[in-house]
Amino acid sequence: MKIGREHRKRQVLLIFLLLGVVGAGSEPRRYFVMEETPSGTVLADLVQDLGLGVAELAARGAQVVSEEKESRLQLDLQTGKLILNEKLDREELCGSTEPCVTHFQVLLKKPLEIFQAELRVGDINDHSPEFPEREMAVKIIENSPVGTAFLLKTAQDLDVGNNSVQNYKIGTNSHFHVSIRNRGDGRKYPELVLDKELDREVQAAFRLTLAALDGGSPPRTGTSQIRIVVLDVNDNAPEFAQAFYRVQIPENSPSGSMVAKVSAKDLDTGTNGEVSYSLFHSSQEMSKTFELNALSGEVRLIKTLDFETTPSYELDIEATDGGGLSGKCSVSIQVVDVNDNYPELIISSLTNPIPENSPETEVALFRIRDRDSGENGRTICSIQDGVPFTLEPSVENFYRLVTDGALDREIRAEYNITISVTDLGIPKLTTQHTITVQVSDINDNAPAFTQVSYTMLVHENNSPALHIGTISATDSDSGSNAHITYSLLPAQEPQLALNSLISINADNGQLFALRALDYEALQAFEFHVSATDRGSPALSSQALVRIVVLDDNDNAPFVLYPMQNASAPCTELLPRAAEPGYLVTKVVAVDRDSGQNAWLSFQLLKATEPGLFSVWAHNGEVRTTRLLSERDVPKHRLLLVVKDNGEPPRSASVTLQVLMVDGFSQPYLPLPEVVRDPSHQEGDVLTLYLVIALASVSSLFLLSVLLFVGVRLCRRAREVSLGGCSVPEGHFPGHLVDVSGAGTLSQSYQYEVCLTGDSQSNEFKFLKPVFSGIVDQNYGRQPDDQSFSSVLGM
DSSP: OHHHHHHHHHHHHHHHHHHHHHTTTSOOEEEEEETTOOTTOEEEEHHHHHTOOHHHHHHTTOEEEESSSSOSEEEETTTTEEEEOSOOOHHHHHTTOSSEEEEEEEEEETTEEEEEEEEEEEOOSOOOOBOSOSEEEEEEETTOOTTOEEEOOOOBOSSOGGGSEEEEEEOOOSSEEEEEEEOTTSOEEEEEEEOSOOOTTTOSEEEEEEEEEESSSSOOEEEEEEEEEEEOOOOOOOEESOSEEEEEEETTOOTTOEEEEOOEEOSOOGGGGOOEEEEESOOHHHHHHEEEOTTTOEEEEOSOOOTTTOSEEEEEEEEEOTTSOEEEEEEEEEEEOOSOOOOEEEEEEEOOSEETTOTTOEEEEEEEEOOSOGGGGOEEEEEOSSSSEEEEEOSTTEEEEEESSOOOTTTOSEEEEEEEEEESSSSOOEEEEEEEEEEEOOSOOOOEESSSEEEEEEESSOOTTEEEEEOOEEOSSOGGGGOEEEEEOOOSSTTOOHHHHEEEOTTTOEEEESSOOOTTTOSEEEEEEEEEEOSSSOOEEEEEEEEEEEOOSOOOOEEEESOOOSSOOEEEEEETTOOTTOEEEEOEEEOSSOGGGGOOEEEEEEESSTTTEEEOTTTOEEEEOSOOOTTSOSEEEEEEEEEOOSSSOOEEEEEEEEEEESSOOOTTSSSSOOOOOGGGHHHHHHHHHHHHHHHHHHHHHHHHHHHHHHHHHHTGGGSOOOSSSOOOSSSOOTTEEEOTTSSSOSSOOEEEEEOOSOTTSOOOOEEEEEOSSOOOTTTOOOOOHHHHHHHHTO
16 A cells, blocks of 8 residues: 555656746746645735736636646636635655655646746655664674664655654664764764673573654654674674666566676675575665665666656665675666657647638647657647648647638638647557548538529410519538528619519429409510528529510400591402403501511402402412403402401401592502503593592601601600601590400500502511510510511511
């Protein structure tokens, strides 16, 4: 039990010595406490000693760091007091070392600052001197001269300083007294001094009591019996070949290794010349570590050495002959350090997780320790390549692990950082410690649409709340930063009532038509949608959505010419001298639909004289098929049908009256010149009247067109261009036909017909629907001109 206690003392002493070496270079603060002081005792006020406020200590993360796993000191952050955690035993801490000093540091983490400090433990007289044996035997030759001194075994006292052994006393007798000597290490040892010559025949033995007294108050005492045996004359004592031996042994030497061999000779013969060896002044630690062969003088190792615990030993060896004479020598054993301790990494603080946008953030603060010495105790610290972190050396073997620039959680959300610590011994020893760092998300990524723009098709006359399509966006962030809300952005064109046309589901991006769409009113429109996350601050992105309305065949053809009214059908004049193929008139019709729904075909359904007239299916021209005869009736009634190409097809009918006249000359003849018969002068007069009337009507029509064009050009800046002939808003001019009552659409359409004077040359110049305020706001698309042109054969 005493040997184990002594071993622990040496370990604690070595730890404090190492702490003293680490703290070298700065003047430490010193505190004092007596051993056995109760735990909870306030040792110092660090607020005053460090010149800091109590709040600052807490804010900077102050803590007490010592070499022990469990610190014997505690810092109260609320008061700044340094408090003793447990009752201290100086002998357990330091053994025989004096002064007994334990080193510690006061660590301030934010910013990093270290204050070196030491606590000195004072000794109290709580141990009595103890001799290694209850009885010691001293053999003295009877012819020993007066004044001869005989070395006695010393008493051991675990206390130090004045509380250790200070004096020795011997019982009253007439032959001996005790003399006290001082060794080089400061310890006192007793010698028995002969005061009077001995006579073995008078008294062969003595028994005395030797008392050891320490310097405590009150002093403590330990005793041992001295048995003195008077020997016969032996005038030669053993002599060692060397008075002092110095040897070295590696600390990893196996048990049983020979440490040294001592040798002594005695010139006497017989039993007086037989030498035996023994350890002198051997402590329990020595006896457990080394073994001395009494016959050969070989010193062998009986347990493993530890340089970090005890770097050297001193053995006193006594050689005794058979006559009781002895000689002494000393053996100094130096333990050679080998690299048998792995470096240690001690984490002081760890920050986890790390925000991804934090530049040069401290992740961990740690210190490195290697219990070996020299090159074996020097270390190199590193981390693996390929991680955005770096190591920064600090003070007193402290290192900071910091980020090397901002992190990106979307690229990598977790890092396993392996810290390698390697010493410089042979062989090198390496310790690895892995720190897992989580990267927390911030809202640094805006939602991204799967497409830059979306085009969605919907048939007109759709049902309300029809699902048109879905837009989608993704966000690389996580949590609420990646939760996306969709919304419609205000339309750039104020004329487009977007909120009455389209709605969007804020959660899933589904688009719905709020009402039925009409292709004839609005062929296409576009708008922007926004995707916004729920981060702070929120980020958003936009995408363009284009809605294309597909045409359905919901409008029947409308006949523009000849105009139909309730009073009488249109009457066309046909000269009897007309050649076959003569152009009687041209039926002009339009369809508000588009594409094949607006492809019109014309058909003669009924005629007064079948076979006299025919209609071209694609352009509506009504022509004669043969020469007229006197037998033909002067008045003909034709019923024509205009049909579109939709599914199902829609149609409209037109009634036309043709009146045959004699001698009527007009520019509609297929030949440029007409040979007039002088006998037809009566017809020429009628023809003249008709030409004058036609010229007047044409002039009025041309004037109206010019007036319309002038007004339209003046308002062009604020009107959407539709190409061809433009029409003003407001009431229809006289040459326009209102067809608002036709078809299935609720919107009104205006059509303008521009004709030339020569009806034989396919004179239909243009036919454009004019929208009143409802146009494609984004692209400015016009109605399909080609569909009308194709119908009219242009």
